[in-house]
Amino acid sequence: MRERMVEGLFIAPALVLTLLVFVGTMVWTVGLSFTSSRALPIGHWVGAAQYVRLWHNARWIASVENLAAYAIAYVLLSLLAGVLLVVLVDRAARFENAWRTIFFYPYAVSMIVAGLVWQWLLNPTVGLQSLFGGAGFAWLSNPRLAIYAVALAGAWQSAGLVMVIVLAALKGIDPEIRRAAALDGIPVWRTYVSLLLPQVRGALVAATLLLAMAAARVYDLVVAMTNGGPGNATELPAKFVMAYLFVRQNVGLASAAATMLLLTVAVLLAAGWAARRATGR
Amino acid sequence: MVTPTMTTRTAGSPSATRQANRAAPRQARWARHLPTVLLVGAAAAFLLPLWVMLAGSLKSMDEIRHGSLLLPPLRPTLQAWRQAVDALSPGLVNSLLITVPAVLLSTLLGAVSGYALAFSRWRAGSRALSNLLVLAAFIPLQLFLYPAVLGLAWVGLFGSLAGAVLAHVVFGLPLTTILFKGHFEQLPLELLRAAQIDGAGFARTFFAVVLPVSMPMCAVVMLLQFTGIWNDFIVGLVFAGAENRPMTVQLTNIVGTTFGERAYNVEMASALFTAALPLLVYFYSGRLFVRGVLSGAVKG
Numbered sequence: 001m002r003e004r005m006v007e008g009l010f011i012a013p014a015l016v017l018t019l020l021v022f023v024g025t026m027v028w029t030v031g032l033s034f035t036s037s038r039a040l041p042i043g044h045w046v047g048a049a050q051y052v053r054l055w056h057n058a059r060w061i062a063s064v065e066n067l068a069a070y071a072i073a074y075v076l077l078s079l080l081a082g083v084l085l086v087v088l089v090d091r092a093a094r095f096e097n098a099w100r101t102i103f104f105y106p107y108a109v110s111m112i113v114a115g116l117v118w119q120w121l122l123n124p125t126v127g128l129q130s131l132f133g134g135a136g137f138a139w140l141s142n143p144r145l146a147i148y149a150v151a152l153a154g155a156w157q158s159a160g161l162v163m164v165i166v167l168a169a170l171k172g173i174d175p176e177i178r179r180a181a182a183l184d185g186i187p188v189w190r191t192y193v194s195l196l197l198p199q200v201r202g203a204l205v206a207a208t209l210l211l212a213m214a215a216a217r218v219y220d221l222v223v224a225m226t227n228g229g230p231g232n233a234t235e236l237p238a239k240f241v242m243a244y245l246f247v248r249q250n251v252g253l254a255s256a257a258a259t260m261l262l263l264t265v266a267v268l269l270a271a272g273w274a275a276r277r278a279t280g281r
Numbered sequence: 282m283v284t285p286t287m288t289t290r291t292a293g294s295p296s297a298t299r300q301a302n303r304a305a306p307r308q309a310r311w312a313r314h315l316p317t318v319l320l321v322g323a324a325a326a327f328l329l330p331l332w333v334m335l336a337g338s339l340k341s342m343d344e345i346r347h348g349s350l351l352l353p354p355l356r357p358t359l360q361a362w363r364q365a366v367d368a369l370s371p372g373l374v375n376s377l378l379i380t381v382p383a384v385l386l387s388t389l390l391g392a393v394s395g396y397a398l399a400f401s402r403w404r405a406g407s408r409a410l411s412n413l414l415v416l417a418a419f420i421p422l423q424l425f426l427y428p429a430v431l432g433l434a435w436v437g438l439f440g441s442l443a444g445a446v447l448a449h450v451v452f453g454l455p456l457t458t459i460l461f462k463g464h465f466e467q468l469p470l471e472l473l474r475a476a477q478i479d480g481a482g483f484a485r486t487f488f489a490v491v492l493p494v495s496m497p498m499c500a501v502v503m504l505l506q507f508t509g510i511w512n513d514f515i516v517g518l519v520f521a522g523a524e525n526r527p528m529t530v531q532l533t534n535i536v537g538t539t540f541g542e543r544a545y546n547v548e549m550a551s552a553l554f555t556a557a558l559p560l561l562v563y564f565y566s567g568r569l570f571v572r573g574v575l576s577g578a579v580k581g
Contacts, residue, residue, distance in 0.1 A: 006483045007401050011410075014394035014458060018410060021451050022417040025428035032427070041431065088320045101567045102324045105331070108563035108570065110512030112529045113556040116536060116548065117330040120337070126345055126545055156330070161574065168575055210578060217421040220514040224533060241423040246519070251427060258423045265419055 026262070033255035043252055050256035060257060062232040063240045066147050070236065071215035073151035074158070078211050079204070081155060082162025087192055089163065090170055100167070104160035111157070115224025118153035140226060143233035150222055150234055157221075158214065162207045169203035170196060202279050209272040216264050237261055338362060338550035345545050365535075365550035372531035373554075376511060378442050379527055383449035384506045388499060390450060391457020396487050398458065399465040400473070411462060418455035422515050425452070433520065440522030448520045449510050456509075457502050460576055464498040465491065501573035504566060508559045528555045 033050055036043035054060050089099045106114060121127045124138040139149035173196060181191040197204070219238040226234040237257060244254035329351075337345060338361050339354040348355065398407045429448065430439060438444035468491065476486040492499075510516075517527035526534075532555045536548050563570055 003482055007397065007403070010393055010397035010483065010487070011401055011403070011407070013390060014397065014414070014454065015410060017451055017454055018413050018417065021425065021429065021432075022413065022420070022455075025425040025432070026420065028428040029424050041427070085323060088316055088323060091316045092320055097568065099320060099324065100571070101564065103327055104567070104571065105560065105563055106327065107574070108508050108512075108559045109556050110514065110529050110559070112512075112514050112532055113552045114330075116532070116552045117334055120545065120549065121330060121333060121350075127350060156327070160327075161578070164571055164575060165578055206578065213419055217423075220529075223514070224536075238421060238423055241426075242515075245423075245427055255427065258421075261421050262424050265421065269416070269419060 029255045030259050030262070031255075032251055033259045035252050037251040037255070039249040039251065041251060046252070050252045054253060054256045054260070057253070059232055059235055060237075060240055063235045063237045066232075066234060067215070067236050069147050070151050070154070070218065071212060073148050074154045074215050074218075075208060075211045077151060077155035078158040078162050079208060081159035082166065082207065083197070083204075085159060085163040086166045086170065089167060091188070100160075100164065103163055106157040107160050109157070111218075111220035112224040114153055114157050115150075115221045115226075118149065118156070119225045122149050141230055143230050146226055146230060146233045150218075150225055153225060154215070154218065154221055158211060161210070165207045165210075166200055166203050169200035173199050202276070205272070205275045205279055209268060209275070212268050213265060216261060216268065237264075334549045334553045334556075337546055338365070338553050340546050342542075342544060342546055361544070361546035361550040362554070364544075364547045365554050368535050368547075369528055369531055369551055369554055372526060372528035375442070375521065375525050375531075376517075376527040376529075379445045379449065379517065379521065379525075380507060380510045383446045383453070383510050384503050386446065387450040387453040387457050387506050387510075388503050390454060391461045391502060392492065392495070392499065393487070394454065394458040395461025395463075396465055396491060398462045400483070411459070414455040414458055418459065422452065426515075426519055430519065439520065440525075442521065442525045445516060445521040445525065445527075448516045449513070452516065453506055453509070456577055457506065460502050460505075460573070461495075461498065463576060464495060468494070497569075500566075501569050501576070504562065504570050505573040505577065507562060508570070511559050 032041055032043075034045060034047060035041070036046045036049070085103050089096055089103070092099055119140065122138070122140045123129070124141065129138055139145040177195060177199070178191065181195055186195070217238050218236060219242065222228065222234050222236055222239060228235040228239060238261065241254050241257045241261065244250045244257065248254075333350055336353050337350070339357040339359070340348065341356065341358050341360065344354065344356065398411050401407045429451075433439040433444045433447065438447060472490060472494070473486060476490040481489060511527075512529065513527070514529045514533075517530045521527060521530070532551055535551050536543075
């Protein structure tokens with residue numbers, strides 16, 4: 001009897017916080033998206049009106065389009081760079097830990113600092129541009145390219161994460177496979193492409209999923225780097241929610257946008273779950 | 282000693298192998314060096330932002346305007362750092378006041394919850410709760426923010442250091458709990474059984490047996506939470522209040538509010554100052570950090 005109570009005490013905080021904070025506030029936010037709440041959560045029921053308004057909002061449409069461009073560029077760039085780093089570090093004869101430490105350190109830097117550094121690097125007057133003495137790096141003032149500049153900064157931060165995840169999986173592969181490939185004279189690049197990387201596809205899928213999730217919620221990076229500009233060129237959904245919650249005082253619309261974020265994450269989670277089943281893990 | 286090249290020389294037709302042998306060492310050396318060259322190049326590219334920040338923070342504005350971004354400071358000065366430290370000191374204090382208690386509390390809460398979920402006799406409930414926590418770890422904070430603001434305002438903690446600490450502890454619960462649960466489930470069962478035979482109950486087993494052997498895991502979780510909370514922007518921005526802003530939030534204010542010509546050297550010093558502690562911790566404890574991120578990523 002007393003033991004039951006002790007167990008209950010141990011589990012109570014997690015239980016209460018999960019139900020109250022995570023489930024409760026989420027349901028509350030979704031509920032608010034069906035009301036006309038402005039600054040205070042006291043609006044009345046308006047059905048799907050906020051969603052209609054949301055999808056007629058030019059800034060929201062721009063945010064979603066930008067997110068699509070960002071997510072594709074960021075995920076591909078991170079995966080590509082990450083896998084390249086895996087191969088390089090994996091083949092490095094010495095200092096493997098040192099290399100890994102170098103490629104993973106951006107992950108320990110705050111998104112705010114990362115955004116600022118890349119803003120300086122791509123700044124037309126003091127940045128890389130000044131080195132090459134001409135056009136080419138003024139991405140941040142170009143509405144078509146700015147979002148890819150943010151994706152580049154994001155990939156700089158995340159490539160190391162992909163590397164760490166895939167490298168760990170690679171270490172789990174039976175060394176006999178490598179030895180056999182080397183004995184058969186299979187070129188190194190083929191060994192990776194046809195033999196080793198397929199073996200770690202579970203890790204690759206997991207990394208892709210993590211990257212996609214990170215893309216959907218990116219906020220700090222863009223605040224520090226471009227603050228949404230030039231124009232609406234780097235506005236993103238997570239930033240839209242923050243702006244309508246705390247600056248524009250339109251809780252109903254912000255909640256509708258947040259609910260769209262939730263749907264995105266839910267779709268990604270479902271896709272990840274399906275992919276995990278398909279890769280047999 | 283018989284090297285592989287010598288063995289190939291004995292096999293095959295003489296002329297063909299002689300040709301192959303002439304080409305092979307050269308190609309092998311080239312192929313052997315290419316990965317190293319690429320590796321060094323990639324490392325330089327990854328370190329470039331850090332180097333630019335460090336070099337820029339030690340330059341005068343005059344040198345930034347006229348010199349190259351990549352050059353080391355030719356006349357190093359601590360002027361920018363002095364200004365950055367002056368401007369960011371309140372933020373540093375706030376970041377410490379938020380991070381230290383939040384890391385300790387969230388690690389403790391994660392350990393307690395992870396232990397309960399791993400060993401509670403309430404199996405079905407534990408499993409359901411664990412799954413909910415895994416899902417919660419993925420949901421963007423934006424879904425929780427507004428009700429959380431109202432809730433904290435209701436208990437009178439909104440816009441205070443305590444409010445920010447509480448928000449961090451709660452939002453960190455999924456990750457810390459999942460990490461500890463995974464770790465506890467891998468502990469040898471004999472350890473727990475031995476404690477039970479000795480008459481230790483659920484709580485005593487945790488504090489006297491499980492927690493002491495889990496100190497490495499505690500270190501990993503604390504490391505992750507420290508980096509995450511120190512680098513946080515949203516929670517500090519929303520919950521801490523204007524006087525309690527952590528460094529990351531203050532940094533954006535410093536960068537955003539300079540009129541006229543931007544003082545890039547001060548900005549770079551400020552950014553590096555903000556990133557310094559997590560970077561030092563990372564470079565000091567790289568392998569533990571990697572371990573933590575990996576177990577977090579795998580569980581997710």
